[in-house]
Amino acid sequence: MMDLIKLKSGDRRALSKTISMIESGEINSAIIKEKFPNIKTAEIWAITGSPGVGKSCICEYIIGDWLKNNQKIAVLAVDPSSPLSGGALLGDRIRINNSDNSDNIFFRSLATRGQSGAIPSNISDILDLLSALNFEKILIETVGAGQAEVRVAAVSQYLLLVEAPDSGDMLQAEKAGLMELADILLVNKSDLERANEKAEQLSLAFQLSSNHSPPILMVSAKQNSGFEELFLEMEKLSKSGKNHKIKSRISLSFAWENLLWNHKDVSKVLEKLESEQITLDEAINHLKEEL
Amino acid sequence: MDERLRIIIAKPGLDGHDRGAKVVARALRDAGHEVIYTGLRRTPEEIVRTVIDEDADFLGLSSLSGAHNFLIPKIVELLVASDCNDVIVFAGGIIPEKDRGNLFSKGVRAIFGPGTSSTQMSDFIGSAVKRRDESLPVGCGEDSDWHWD
Ligand code: B12
Ligand SMILES: Nc1nc2c(ncn2[C@@H]2O[C@H](COP(=O)(O)OP(=O)(O)OP(=O)(O)O)[C@@H](O)[C@H]2O)c(=O)[nH]1
Ligand SMILES: [Mg+2]
Numbered sequence: 001m002m003d004l005i006k007l008k009s010g011d012r013r014a015l016s017k018t019i020s021m022i023e024s025g026e027i028n029s030a031i032i033k034e035k036f037p038n039i040k041t042a043e044i045w046a047i048t049g050s051p052g053v054g055k056s057c058i059c060e061y062i063i064g065d066w067l068k069n070n071q072k073i074a075v076l077a078v079d080p081s082s083p084l085s086g087g088a089l090l091g092d093r094i095r096i097n098n099s100d101n102s103d104n105i106f107f108r109s110l111a112t113r114g115q116s117g118a119i120p121s122n123i124s125d126i127l128d129l130l131s132a133l134n135f136e137k138i139l140i141e142t143v144g145a146g147q148a149e150v151r152v153a154a155v156s157q158y159l160l161l162v163e164a165p166d167s168g169d170m171l172q173a174e175k176a177g178l179m180e181l182a183d184i185l186l187v188n189k190s191d192l193e194r195a196n197e198k199a200e201q202l203s204l205a206f207q208l209s210s211n212h213s214p215p216i217l218m219v220s221a222k223q224n225s226g227f228e229e230l231f232l233e234m235e236k237l238s239k240s241g242k243n244h245k246i247k248s249r250i251s252l253s254f255a256w257e258n259l260l261w262n263h264k265d266v267s268k269v270l271e272k273l274e275s276e277q278i279t280l281d282e283a284i285n286h287l288k289e290e291l
Numbered sequence: 292m293d294e295r296l297r298i299i300i301a302k303p304g305l306d307g308h309d310r311g312a313k314v315v316a317r318a319l320r321d322a323g324h325e326v327i328y329t330g331l332r333r334t335p336e337e338i339v340r341t342v343i344d345e346d347a348d349f350l351g352l353s354s355l356s357g358a359h360n361f362l363i364p365k366i367v368e369l370l371v372a373s374d375c376n377d378v379i380v381f382a383g384g385i386i387p388e389k390d391r392g393n394l395f396s397k398g399v400r401a402i403f404g405p406g407t408s409s410t411q412m413s414d415f416i417g418s419a420v421k422r423r424d425e426s427l428p429v430g431c432g433e434d435s436d437w438h439w440d
Contacts, residue, residue, distance in 0.1 A: 012340075012343050012344060013343050013346075013373070013374060013375070016343055016344050016345065016346040017346055019346065020297075020346045081325075082320065082321070085320065085321050085322065085323045086295060086323045087295070087319070087320040087321060087322060087323040087324045087325060087326065088320060088325045088326070089316055089317065089320045089326050089328065090325060090326065090327045090328070090345075091327075091328050093327065093328070093329055093330060093341070094328060094329070094330035095330070097330075099341075100329070100333065100337040100338075100340045100341050100344075101334075101337055101340075103340075106344055107341075107344050108344055108345060109325075109327050109345060111325050
């Protein structure tokens with residue numbers, strides 16, 4: 001079980017063991033909320049974008065900046081589980097050299113473990129735990145998996161969306177969903193040709209949608225350029241403390257979906273649906289009654 | 292594979308040979324485990340921090356540079372000092388036969404050389420987990436002569 005005394009004293013091992021228990025479902029939201037009744041929320045940032053755009057490399061700079069201010073920070077780096085073996089290769093540390101060289105940073109790699117989203121569904125419990133233990137800033141690096149990424153907006157306060165000139169284009173619709181939510185758009189790899197072109201395309205896309213236009217910044221993690229501007233924009237956001245209404249909407253549907261998939265009858269109902277013993281309406285009614 | 296383990300594959304010291312570590316990391320992933328690869332040139336302190344934060348069951352150290360006699364015992368020592376007696380430590384790379392006895396006596400439970408197959412690794416991991424499940428000593432800080440050969 002969770003060792004509260006050790007946890008509260010700042011014991012890293014107790015923290016990482018507790019996160020494992022959350023991952024495996026041994027500890028649920030109700031227990032976290034009971035043990036830590038007045039959770040003040042940490043500042044939660046998420047960084048997302050297609051595979052290989054440079055999310056991890058950018059994390060290294062952001063972490064470096066935060067560490068300068070002597071803040072207690074936590075990083076959650078998510079990578080996909082293999083649908084075949086159930087295993088996962090969690091490799092974000094390779095590119096984040098400062099992931100393990102200070103006691104002020106807690107760095108945890110998480111596998112998606114076959115859940116439908118690009119972030120594990122119990123990540124919000126992990127975030128609650130970290131907040132309760134007084135981590136000031138939390139950074140989540142997501143799997144670059146497309147539409148399901150929209151969920152990261154639900155658990156984070158601020159969202160950084162990374163693009164690169166050489167990145168495979170996401171499906172338009174998926175990208176639109178994410179762009180709508182991004183607080184800052186980063187075009188990484190500005191050292192490469194066509195980076196300007198990419199940035200222009202993006203700003204054009206925003207000219208067409210009038211109500212939301214996040215700053216578009218060019219950076220190069222390779223050449224360490226553009227990061228001062230990024231830190232300034234992040235600082236501005238952090239001071240504004242704003243929260244999108246749209247994010248609340250997603251939070252709600254995310255939480256709702258969790259309720260559904262954790263419902264005690266869900267597999268029974270699925271089976272009946274599959275064998276056509278009940279209709280979709282009957283299935284929904286049944287689940288609703290029991291909620 | 293019936294149990295999903297969390298396994299760190301780490302490259303301590305200045306050793307730049309990473310092919311073997313990557314091969315091993317991939318093989319363990321394909322066996323159904325969650326593998327965290329640290330990347331090159333980690334210090335013993337950094338490796339121990341990673342073991343703790345990631346809640347690792349196993350730590351696999353890859354060494355081809357000849358520094359194993361110093362680095363590996365140092366890492367085990369730090370693990371024990373950090374209350375990680377139960378973490379199971381194994382190693383691979385270029386580690387001559389004559390050096391192995393000493394490393395085993397320091398708590399390393401298996402050493403694999405060039406040409407290791409994934410079946411050999413899985414057999415070791417299976418046996419080590421079985422010992423752990425039976426509460427027999429197998430962690431790096433637990434007192435036992437047991438090792439894989
Ligand atoms: C390729 C190679 C290189 C490449 C490395 C490329 C890379 N990114 O990895 C380059 C050219 C860069 C290189 C450089 C050097 N190398 Co070199 N290199 C080799 C060579 C020929 C093959 C290594 C290899 O990749 N094997 C293929 C992989 C898949 O096998 P593996 O690493 O052995 O891994 C297997 C097992 O050992 C085991 N394993 C490995 N790690 C782990 C970890 C765990 C947990 C487990 C369970 C198993 C496990 O499982 C793997 C799969 O079977 C070896 C000679 C040899 N035959 O081993 C020399 C060798 C390792 N190099 C050597 C040396 C001296 C050097 C240099 C110092 C200079 C030089 N003379 O070339 C530099 C140093 C570089 C540095 N910064 O560290 C020596 C080391 C001597 C020693 N330890 O006493 C060797 C042994 C050659 C020799 N006979 O002299 N090298
Ligand atoms: N040219 C150039 N390459 C970069 C830059 N930033 C990152 N890269 C390279 O892009 C590749 C991917 O970088 P990562 O940081 O691992 O990307 P990621 O988005 O975290 O990747 P996943 O986590 O696998 O989705 C690496 O080979 C980096 O070296 C940059 O600014 N310029
Ligand atoms: Mg990454």
